[in-house]
């Protein structure tokens with residue numbers, strides 16, 4: 001058995017690979033890593049609403065305290081971004097977060113968040129993987145019974161909700177939201193975001209109706225994924241109740257989903273476009289913008305209009321987080337639903353993202369679609385779509401082998417003007433379209449991303465790439 005940390009920590013099926021024994025093993029590896037780096041100190045533990053999450057968290061606490069660390073242990077689920085934020089608040093060495101994000105209910109996961117409160121960069125996850133191997137090859141797992149650890153004062157209660165909500169009030173224009181008296185339907189999808197976003201909006205004077213706001217480790221029979229498909233009930237409720245907005249979070253509340261007043265789902269790319277415009281025009285923010293290779297170039301157009309730099313990273317918020325930390329970016333975002341802004345932690349935060357959507361909706365006083373239409377009128381319209389291609393392993397291997405030598409002069413008749421190999425291969429075209437093909441780091445898929453000035457061109461580009469590479 002090998003335990004891989006992947007794009008976003010270790011994820012596995014509960015009772016198959018995600019067992020108490022393996023959770024202890026991985027925790028011991030993190031403890032060894034932390035001992036080597038910083039020595040004993042305090043570590044935050046967070047967990048989502050999945051099956052056995054509090055019990056797995058207790059196992060994590062037993063190993064950490066057995067290694068001399070003091071832990072902050074919550075008695076209910078805490079969102080990933082709040083767990084990360086708590087590291088800063090308590091000056092902890094890092095956090096261990098138990099979550100499988102939007103994966104099916106049979107999964108759980110464990111990730112390490114370093115002291116900078118953003119996703120661990122590859123150098124850190126690789127070091128922890130080495131420690132995992134060392135523990136597997138005969139290292140000892142030290143453990144204190146939880147009751148004993150409590151008695152020794154090594155377990156502190158973690159309840160960061162009030163402090164986080166207060167902090168969020170300082171990041172978001174609550175006065176503007178209060179004035180607009182918005183009616184909002186919130187969908188935390190049975191996840192860790194329950195009582196965070198809805199509570200924040202209620203305190204900001206909104207009339208809030210919340211769906212799926214209790215723990216269900218089966219997520220009502222679907223996935224805790226705030227995609228268009230996952231939010232059909234939210235869209236229906238928004239229309240039915242005449243609400244101004246529908247706001248959703250994924251299972252650990254680090255990603256967002258947004259529905260407009262007429263029930264239309266807005267993509268993460270559209271939300272990033274709206275939020276960046278809001279930061280630039282309304283809040284007058286100035287500074288670089290970070291996005292992944294797979295994220296809309298509409299952001300580049302807005303940035304260019306203000307003479308701002310765009311930093312393009314591989315897919316994964318770990319890279320966006322790094323850019324936020326190093327370059328003081330005003331916004332970091334990715335197509336899969338990740339967003340953070342200047343002044344916040346370098347971790348994607350669905351609660352902050354949706355609160356900002358409420359803010360911009362309040363300031364503008366009209367539907368998101370209408371704000372978007374104006375933006376497109378002034379700065380151009382690019383439509384984007386991602387295809388997740390489930391291909392046989394041999395086809396995937398062949399395509400990835402051919403990709404480095406795949407250098408077409410034109411795609412669907414449009415001249416190729418640039419080629420980028422930051423993550424997979426990306427082709428820039430003469431009409432401002434672009435095409436990116438890359439293997440997913442989290443699923444056995446190839447992802448094909450296309451952005452173009454219109455739907456027809458987008459379809460032609462998709463078709464041409466698929467046929468040229470015989471996918």
Ligand SMILES: O=P(O)(O)OC[C@H]1O[C@H](O)[C@H](O)[C@@H](O)[C@@H]1O
Nearest residue numbers: 007008316317336440441442443
């Ligand atoms: O496209 P993938 O490699 O599967 O990654 C998709 C997503 O996976 C995780 O959720 C990461 O936190 C994201 O940053 C990333 O965008």
